[in-house]
Amino acid sequence: MAVTETEYGPGRTIPHPVLFRLLDAEADDTTIPEIKVEHRSEFAYYPGCIDYYDQEMQFSHMNYGDTNHGIIFDSSIKLLRAVGIQPMILDRSFMKCCGHDQLWQGKVDVFKRMREYNTKIIQMLGVKTLITSCAEGYRTFKLDYHLPGVRVAHITQILFERGLRIPPQGAGAKKLRVAYQDPCRSCRQMPVNPVYEEPRELIKRVDNAELVELKTFRADAQCCGVAQMMYCNDKTKGLTRMRMDEAVEVGADVLLTACPKCLTHFGCLHHENKWKPGEERFAYRVMDITQFLAESLPGGYPSGGNVDPKRKAPPPPGRKGGG
Amino acid sequence: MVAAPPATEQVSEAAPSADPLTTYYWNVRQMNLQVAKDRYKQFYRFRTQEFIRGRGTVAVVEEDVCMGCTHCFDNCAFEAIAMADRKFALPDYTYTSRKAVIIYENCVGCEKCAIVCPVDAITMVPKHGFEIRDGKMVQVSPPPPPPAPAPKPATAAAAPAPAQPGGA
Amino acid sequence: MEIEKVKRRILEDRPGFTRQYGPARTDHQPGIPLIPQEATRDVVVTFFLIAILFFLSSTVTPFLGPPRNPFSIGEIIVPDWYLLFSYGLLKVSDILPVFTIGQGTPLETEFNPRVWGDVLTAIPVLFLILIPFLDRGRESRPAKAPVRSAVGLGFIFAWTFFASLYSIREIVFETWRAPDGVSPLITDDALKWFFVVPPILVGLASYVGLRRLGFQPMRKWLVPLTVGAALLVAAQSFAILFVPGWLGTAVRPYWLHLAAFLLILTAAPVAAAVAVLSLPESKAVRAVHWIGIVSLVAFVGLYAYEQQTNFLGLWWILSILLPNTNTLLFLPVFGVMTAWLGLRRPYSTYEYLLNECYQCGKCHTVCPVTKVEDDALGGLNLVYNTYKRQHDGVPLWTCLACDACSAVCPLDIKYSDYILEERARSAGRLAADGGQRIWR
Numbered sequence: 001m002a003v004t005e006t007e008y009g010p011g012r013t014i015p016h017p018v019l020f021r022l023l024d025a026e027a028d029d030t031t032i033p034e035i036k037v038e039h040r041s042e043f044a045y046y047p048g049c050i051d052y053y054d055q056e057m058q059f060s061h062m063n064y065g066d067t068n069h070g071i072i073f074d075s076s077i078k079l080l081r082a083v084g085i086q087p088m089i090l091d092r093s094f095m096k097c098c099g100h101d102q103l104w105q106g107k108v109d110v111f112k113r114m115r116e117y118n119t120k121i122i123q124m125l126g127v128k129t130l131i132t133s134c135a136e137g138y139r140t141f142k143l144d145y146h147l148p149g150v151r152v153a154h155i156t157q158i159l160f161e162r163g164l165r166i167p168p169q170g171a172g173a174k175k176l177r178v179a180y181q182d183p184c185r186s187c188r189q190m191p192v193n194p195v196y197e198e199p200r201e202l203i204k205r206v207d208n209a210e211l212v213e214l215k216t217f218r219a220d221a222q223c224c225g226v227a228q229m230m231y232c233n234d235k236t237k238g239l240t241r242m243r244m245d246e247a248v249e250v251g252a253d254v255l256l257t258a259c260p261k262c263l264t265h266f267g268c269l270h271h272e273n274k275w276k277p278g279e280e281r282f283a284y285r286v287m288d289i290t291q292f293l294a295e296s297l298p299g300g301y302p303s304g305g306n307v308d309p310k311r312k313a314p315p316p317p318g319r320k321g322g323g
Numbered sequence: 324m325v326a327a328p329p330a331t332e333q334v335s336e337a338a339p340s341a342d343p344l345t346t347y348y349w350n351v352r353q354m355n356l357q358v359a360k361d362r363y364k365q366f367y368r369f370r371t372q373e374f375i376r377g378r379g380t381v382a383v384v385e386e387d388v389c390m391g392c393t394h395c396f397d398n399c400a401f402e403a404i405a406m407a408d409r410k411f412a413l414p415d416y417t418y419t420s421r422k423a424v425i426i427y428e429n430c431v432g433c434e435k436c437a438i439v440c441p442v443d444a445i446t447m448v449p450k451h452g453f454e455i456r457d458g459k460m461v462q463v464s465p466p467p468p469p470p471a472p473a474p475k476p477a478t479a480a481a482a483p484a485p486a487q488p489g490g491a
Numbered sequence: 492m493e494i495e496k497v498k499r500r501i502l503e504d505r506p507g508f509t510r511q512y513g514p515a516r517t518d519h520q521p522g523i524p525l526i527p528q529e530a531t532r533d534v535v536v537t538f539f540l541i542a543i544l545f546f547l548s549s550t551v552t553p554f555l556g557p558p559r560n561p562f563s564i565g566e567i568i569v570p571d572w573y574l575l576f577s578y579g580l581l582k583v584s585d586i587l588p589v590f591t592i593g594q595g596t597p598l599e600t601e602f603n604p605r606v607w608g609d610v611l612t613a614i615p616v617l618f619l620i621l622i623p624f625l626d627r628g629r630e631s632r633p634a635k636a637p638v639r640s641a642v643g644l645g646f647i648f649a650w651t652f653f654a655s656l657y658s659i660r661e662i663v664f665e666t667w668r669a670p671d672g673v674s675p676l677i678t679d680d681a682l683k684w685f686f687v688v689p690p691i692l693v694g695l696a697s698y699v700g701l702r703r704l705g706f707q708p709m710r711k712w713l714v715p716l717t718v719g720a721a722l723l724v725a726a727q728s729f730a731i732l733f734v735p736g737w738l739g740t741a742v743r744p745y746w747l748h749l750a751a752f753l754l755i756l757t758a759a760p761v762a763a764a765v766a767v768l769s770l771p772e773s774k775a776v777r778a779v780h781w782i783g784i785v786s787l788v789a790f791v792g793l794y795a796y797e798q799q800t801n802f803l804g805l806w807w808i809l810s811i812l813l814p815n816t817n818t819l820l821f822l823p824v825f826g827v828m829t830a831w832l833g834l835r836r837p838y839s840t841y842e843y844l845l846n847e848c849y850q851c852g853k854c855h856t857v858c859p860v861t862k863v864e865d866d867a868l869g870g871l872n873l874v875y876n877t878y879k880r881q882h883d884g885v886p887l888w889t890c891l892a893c894d895a896c897s898a899v900c901p902l903d904i905k906y907s908d909y910i911l912e913e914r915a916r917s918a919g920r921l922a923a924d925g926g927q928r929i930w931r
Contacts, residue, residue, distance in 0.1 A: 017441040017442055017443070018363070018366055018367070018370070018439075018441055019441070021366065022362060022363070022366045025366075026362075038343075038347050038350075039343075039344060039347045047355065051355055051356050051358070051359035051360075052359050052362075052363070054359070055359050055360060055363040056363075056441060070356060073352060073355065074352060077348050077352075086344055089348070089351045089355075091351050091354065091355040091358075092355055092358050092359065093354060093355065093358050103911065104892055104910075104911060104914065105914060106914030106915045108915045184891075184892075184893040184894055184895070188893070188894040188895065188897070188898045189894045189897075189907060219898045220857070220895070220898070221895075222859050222893075222895070223859050223891045223893035223895065225859075225891070226891070227891040227892050227893055228892065230888065230889075230891070231888075231889070232390040232392075232442060233387070233388070233390060234409075234411035234418060234420050235411070235860070235863040235889075236863075236891075237390070237391075237418065237420055238411060238416060238418040238863040239859050239860070239862070239863055239891075241418055242416070242859070242862070242863075268392065272391060272392075272393075272420075272421065302345045302348055302349070303345075303348040303349050303351070303352035304349050304352055304353060416862065416863060
């Protein structure tokens, strides 16, 4: 780790992945463009930076259905339509990143610019309910933004309130043991409206899923290993692996989470672990809860999905790709 | 059904249905995807200006920072990167991760790995015998002699050994 | 339903929650038993103090002067200092209405000033009795209950002080006379206003200062108070000097000296207001600091100089200043004081909160980073170690800010807030107020 001197003694610098340089560069432009949204509604869905995570991960060939962030967007739309909400989408062509990582990395001025910009747009469009599928976004919009008159909700809260019904999966469906990871941002760090029970209730409604709790869960839940993309090094990966080992111990078939960041870290380790096929330790799938619920509903994705049609299958491990 | 549908099923073909709402969602989704792709491409292009590229440079990996994501390995067209196992051990916990290792002889200094590395673990440095003067890379000493050919195994003594140097 | 319980924050004894949350916690900390430990300790200390008293009275006897002559009543008799406020309230009761209630009945009472004086003395007692009923919050630290503390400071400190001052009004009148030699310099009416104006100003300034300890953005209070005080003082100085008819003929010759005093008194709050509005926070703090010192020194220096060279003129000047004490003397001090207190950050609010920690170690058990980080030296969680400098500089950036430590902390200390602030600060920015000018 690049060591610098801080006032406390030797410290570390934060690596700046391309993702962050890109997001910070986006924050510099503060002019509000003319926004034409074809479908206006008082419910707004904010997808966040999930497509950017896919781009960041794409060279690791993770977008083949085993870890796929963009599918969260499609799943959320499908689920919201299933409960009768037709949300307006606050997509990234006119919104900026919510700024959570910048705030927690200490770049407060960048965060403030993003916040100002996003707040203006949200108010301009007359949003009454802001739905996010990201736990960090949920916390940021609820606690760090000031949005009077706007209710910020995590998608699982809305789905639970509106009584999402999942049809029976049929007799041929295999019984699954489903483990759920509580994201720290939407559970422990929320003094009001933490999202503990709603995802669990929704999982229980899928009739072939059996919810198993990990060794530490709810307020005790161990962090996924990296928060606010602060580092990725052996130690954080060690933490992620400890958490994934808990899922192995409990015999899970699927590991669910409610935050795309957790999904990124689990997916990265999951992929790394498939490098040497004989050694595969994590035999379960990792996915976001919205993807899991959407797959239990009949029908495809009305918004078309996001996997690049040219990528048919992952390259065999150990060979170089062409990029 | 919770079994993962094959990747092709998720592919978008064309805008479905006459329902305007579905068309709206389809359009927004594809546009969001395209925005992310375009911005990333732009940024990678922008990053080509950050390093020194050329035949006199070689990539160097800072091992502490490397997180073993294999972006560089996947993008190197010259087989100059290998992934090596590194064990990380604490008193009661061990974890084996991977680190990128540059193979000096094969690296041509195209800086692709430095551009795609998400944690900036790779920088380009002048090779042995090159220096940066006035912002340009110049060769200050002649290239090293090609290495001696590998000794032939005893069984293949009859066949002529093609002594091709590994290149400088 | 389970969700309802979570929403109503009934989380005790539920799997996955390690402790009771919220204000209704019942996990009180055990204390020391009264008998025999605490009682023994108290008895020992009491005897020790009595022994000190005995020792002093036997070896260092106090000197007794001659007995008092009851026929010489030249001096004004006042009670001990802690009852002066009551005496002052008695004296001020002459402004209260006189009436009789219950006329003709056995309970007939005439509310004359004497009775009023008795009744008003109950005010501080009432105040202290009512506090537990008015302030129902669980917060005991003064900085976290700014309204209660401001009212307390304004009332107990300022009001009783000026009530005590009023009790010796005869001495005040005699000591400072107007230049005509007969009438007092500070009139009775002016002295009566001291009951009202200083407590309000003290309360406001201390509210602003205490809210700052809680890291609130100060635009809402700081700007109107400092700017308002500056404008009032400037308006009055201007009126005194330039509006015809305000300045008496006797004072005209000393116009220039008066202007010098008024300039100092006006410049201080105006400069403080300008500093608050236009400088970034760190510079404004230093600027206000120096404004206060410089104006105080200038005022005292000018006063001493005038006393040496222009004694008569000084009395005329005081004849203008002192009757207007409430605006000309109190407001400049108020303006500078408010700016100074309102820009103070005497200690980071999180150090203040982190000091609550009593080192139980539960956070260390759950912190995930200490499990994988081989250089987390301290025994507690990362944040506390950073705060106490028992680490090698790493933990601030290694902390995941996952709040597992805050979840188990019995004192509800939110460690992730400290991380936010420290990271912002080390990145060169101030988290609260953005470190920018207040007027943005």
